[in-house]
Amino acid sequence: MKIRISHATIYHYDTPPSGVTQLLRKTPRNYDGQYVLNWRLDLSQDCLLHQHEDAFGNITHSFTAEGPFKELSVAVVGEVDTQDTHGVISGALERFPTGLYLRETPLTQADDAIINFAESARAANGKDRLKLLHYMLAALNAEMTFDTDPTHVATTAAEAFKLRRGVCQDLTHIFIAAARRLGIPARYISGHFYRVDGVTEQNAGHAWAEVHIDDLGWVGFDATNGICTTDAHVRVAIGLDYLGAAPVRGARFGGGGETLTVAVHVDQAGRQTQS
Amino acid sequence: MLSRTADNLYWLSRYVERADYLARILEAAQRLSAMPSAYVGISNEWESAVATAGCSNLFFELYDEANEKNVTEFLAFSTANTSSILNCFETARTNARAVRTALTVAMWDAINGVWLELQRYRNSPKSREDFARFLRWVQESSTLIDGSAYRTMLRSNAYWFSRLGGQIERADNTSRILDVKYHLLLPADEPVGGALDYFQWASILRSVNALTAYHWVYREHVKPWLVADLLILNDKMPRSLASCYGNLVQNLDEIAGAYGRQGPAQRQARAIRTRLQNSRMDGIFQRGLHEFIGEFIIENNRLGSAITQQFLL
Numbered sequence: 383m384k385i386r387i388s389h390a391t392i393y394h395y396d397t398p399p400s401g402v403t404q405l406l407r408k409t410p411r412n413y414d415g416q417y418v419l420n421w422r423l424d425l426s427q428d429c430l431l432h433q434h435e436d437a438f439g440n441i442t443h444s445f446t447a448e449g450p451f452k453e454l455s456v457a458v459v460g461e462v463d464t465q466d467t468h469g470v471i472s473g474a475l476e477r478f479p480t481g482l483y484l485r486e487t488p489l490t491q492a493d494d495a496i497i498n499f500a501e502s503a504r505a506a507n508g509k510d511r512l513k514l515l516h517y518m519l520a521a522l523n524a525e526m527t528f529d530t531d532p533t534h535v536a537t538t539a540a541e542a543f544k545l546r547r548g549v550c551q552d553l554t555h556i557f558i559a560a561a562r563r564l565g566i567p568a569r570y571i572s573g574h575f576y577r578v579d580g581v582t583e584q585n586a587g588h589a590w591a592e593v594h595i596d597d598l599g600w601v602g603f604d605a606t607n608g609i610c611t612t613d614a615h616v617r618v619a620i621g622l623d624y625l626g627a628a629p630v631r632g633a634r635f636g637g638g639g640e641t642l643t644v645a646v647h648v649d650q651a652g653r654q655t656q657s
Numbered sequence: 658m659l660s661r662t663a664d665n666l667y668w669l670s671r672y673v674e675r676a677d678y679l680a681r682i683l684e685a686a687q688r689l690s691a692m693p694s695a696y697v698g699i700s701n702e703w704e705s706a707v708a709t710a711g712c713s714n715l716f717f718e719l720y721d722e723a724n725e726k727n728v729t730e731f732l733a734f735s736t737a738n739t740s741s742i743l744n745c746f747e748t749a750r751t752n753a754r755a756v757r758t759a760l761t762v763a764m765w766d767a768i769n770g771v772w773l774e775l776q777r778y779r780n781s782p783k784s785r786e787d788f789a790r791f792l793r794w795v796q797e798s799s800t801l802i803d804g805s806a807y808r809t810m811l812r813s814n815a816y817w818f819s820r821l822g823g824q825i826e827r828a829d830n831t832s833r834i835l836d837v838k839y840h841l842l843l844p845a846d847e848p849v850g851g852a853l854d855y856f857q858w859a860s861i862l863r864s865v866n867a868l869t870a871y872h873w874v875y876r877e878h879v880k881p882w883l884v885a886d887l888l889i890l891n892d893k894m895p896r897s898l899a900s901c902y903g904n905l906v907q908n909l910d911e912i913a914g915a916y917g918r919q920g921p922a923q924r925q926a927r928a929i930r931t932r933l934q935n936s937r938m939d940g941i942f943q944r945g946l947h948e949f950i951g952e953f954i955i956e957n958n959r960l961g962s963a964i965t966q967q968f969l970l
Contacts, residue, residue: 412931419910439935463927473928475935 383464383613384419384651385576389587390457391630392643398450399637407572407619408458408629409441414465414473416616421460427451438626439475440619449637456630461651462616469610471592471600471617480594483567489623490570492559493540500560511566511595515603518560523608526553535624550589551624553605557591558623567594569620571602572627576614576648584646587629590615616648662756663818664969669752669768670806670822676745677799678830679732680792682706685837685864687789689857690725703728709837712740729788734779742795746775749802761809764802771798814915817908818968824908825961828901832950832957834865835888838881839947858884865896885946886938898953902930905960912968922963929956 389408410418425431427447434442447454486492492500503521507514529547539559542552554570561568568591575588590604590611602611611617621627634640689702704723707716710732719737720727735741739748750772757765774794782788803823810816838857848854858879862868867887874891875883892899909923941949 412927412934414928414931417927417931473931473935 383576384461385464385574385614385616386459386461386647386649386651387574387616388457388459388645388647389574389629390455390643390645392453392455392645394453394641394643395451395637396639397637398452399634400449401446401635402449402454402632403446403635404444404456404630404632406443406445406456406630407436407440407627408456409443410462410573410616410618411439411441411475412473413471413475413617415467415471415613416465417463419461419463421458424455424457424459426453426455437477438620439477440621440627449635464613464616466613469602469612470598471602471611474600474617480567483569483594483622484562484565485622486559486562487623487625488538489536489625490539490555490559490562492563493543496540496543496556496559497563499543500563503560504564512598514564515561515566515593515595515601518557519603519605519610520608522553522557522605526556526605528606535628549586550604550606554589554591555623557603557605561591561593568592569600570623570627571617571620572624572629573618574616574646574648575604575607576616576650578614582647582649584648585644587618587644587646588615589624589627592620658814658818660969662759663814664965665752665756666759666815666819667822667964667969669749669756670803670819671826672745672749672752673768673799673802674823674826674830675740676742676749677796678826678834679710679740679742679745680795680799681864682709682834682837683729683732684789684792685834685860686728687725687785687792688860688863692853692856705837706732709833710740711833712738733788733791743775743779746772746798756815759815761805763805763809767798767802767805771802774798812911814912817911817915820908821905821912821964824901824905825957825964827896828898828905829954829957831865831888831896831898831901832953834861835885836947836950837861839950855879862887867894867896870894881946882938882942885941889941889949890933890936890938899930899933902926902933906930909964920963920967922960922967925956925960925963929960 408423409421410416412418423431423443425445425447429445429447431443431445434444436442500518503514503518507517525546527547528549530549532545533542533548533552535551537548537552539552539555542548543556558568558570570589571592572587572589588606590602590606592600592602594600602615604611604615618629619627683706686702686706703725706728707713707723715738716723716731720731731738731741733742736744738744750768753760753765753768778791782791806816806819810819838861858881859868862871862879862884865888871879871884871887874887877883887894888896889898891897892903894900905926909926913919913923
């Protein structure tokens with residue numbers, strides 16, 4: 383499937399800052415299931431933009447924009463050709479042994495409730511890891527209510543699980559926490575999702591988890607949609623949790639009254655939508 | 658466009674690129690053989706030149722010994738060897754003539770001019786100096802043909818098919834040049850990383866005009882894994898495998914765009930490019946450079962036949 387993506391983060395400041403430094407992880411890499419046809423990054427301010435790779439091999443861009451300015455927009459636009467690999471990720475850049483992805487982070491720490499959830503899933507499914515993971519995927523999808531209100535970027539897996547509410551980020555964190563607790567390496571993927579229901583305007587990117595299964599390698603599990611990843615998923619960055627794979631991280635010098643708008647547009651390329 | 662026309666354009670470029678490559682490995686062998694024998698001991702650079710060209714079997718059917726005279730004759734002027742420089746230009750010109758109307762005047766003039774001049778060289782040059790001059794001329798000729806296509810051809814399927822051939826051949830050749838070092842055995846008393854080893858790597862770089870580029874990129878003395886990095890993974894180096902595959906994918910995308918259809922060739926090229934983009938030099942060296950190159954050449958040939966299957970038959 384040819385998917386066209388535009389992803390813009392627009393900051394508006396009541397009091398202009400004297401500078402903004404950001405690290406972006408908005409540029410996807412190729413793997414066997416996806417090929418980036420073209421990709422462009424646009425900044426509204428003139429500044430030096432450096433391209434690097436982080437430890438996980440994600441493509442990063444960093445810049446420092448000198449103020450003052452009232453608005454800053456960071457936008458990427460591009461097209462990606464995807465293929466359905468039934469969730470199995472092959473041909474991707476792997477920098478670390480899989481054991482690294484057992485490491486817990488503050489955002490993905492399992493509390494008693496998550497441990498109970500994981501253990502009861504194991505008790506119900508025995509040794510078959512694939513069956514176990516699918517069971518957890520379905521259970522989380524059924525149990526959690528998608529709600530953008532109560533959680534925010536710093537909400538931990540435990541907090542969200544307690545509320546039984548959250549966004550894709552929270553569901554992914556819970557899934558990762560449970561998988562790691564069972565000794566299954568798991569990692570956080572940030573990316574984009576093409577929605578079959580025709581909703582092309584989204585106000586955030588998407589996130590899901592990848593877990594490592596011995597015979598298959600890395601497999602994508604999207605708890606928000608209750609499915610393994612398909613050709614509707616565009617994989618952008620990987621990390622141990624949201625903070626490691628976040629599209630934008632940064633700091634601002636001075637200024638204030640910041641409001642952030644995120645506009646994501648994901649559509650099938652070559653298809654015109656009527657508004 | 659007729660498959661036959663595409664086929665001619667594709668092979669035209671492949672043969673021109675191959676002639677250039679043969680001239681380069683002959684030049685490298687000449688340079689290596691100019692080392693004082695006290696340094697080298699028993700030398701095998703002529704045998705390795707034949708191995709690098711990938712035609713050892715045919716060579717040893719025709720000749721007993723891989724020495725300077727036999728190898729230069731075989732790789733440059735032999736009519737029995739379909740991939741000798743002489744035959745490459747001959748075939749390129751035959752292909753060009755068959756699709757004369759698909760080429761620009763400048764391009765035809767370049768190819769035909771080269772072919773006419775080639776007749777002067779039919780009787781092998783007598784001295785080493787003459788032969789060296791001939792090798793330079795071969796490289797200049799392929800640059801001329803390549804450049805005239807680049808400057809004058811309309812960017813449409815004729816151009817893209819001719820680029821495809823050149824890039825496939827170039828990727829194959831670059832990987833084979835890197836493999837020379839595997840065939841060039843170091844004498845037993847010569848240390849890895851020693852003077853001779855260094856000289857051999859440097860002459861590999863020199864044979865593809867990449868020695869200066871190497872120093873600009875790495876700012877270090879010549880090290881095997883960095884040479885391999887430059888010629889395999891660095892997409893800013895026009896000869897590197899990464900760069901060839903960037904171009905291959907782009908040309909295949911153009912063709913697919915023009916016909917509105919995707920196919921196995923495009924998918925395979927993208928998969929190989931992805932693998933090159935996601936590889937690191939330490940990983941390649943751990944598994945063995947020679948093994949990597951062997952696999953790559955097979956993959957590259959597979960892409961060649963996928964292109965043939967999809968477009969040229």
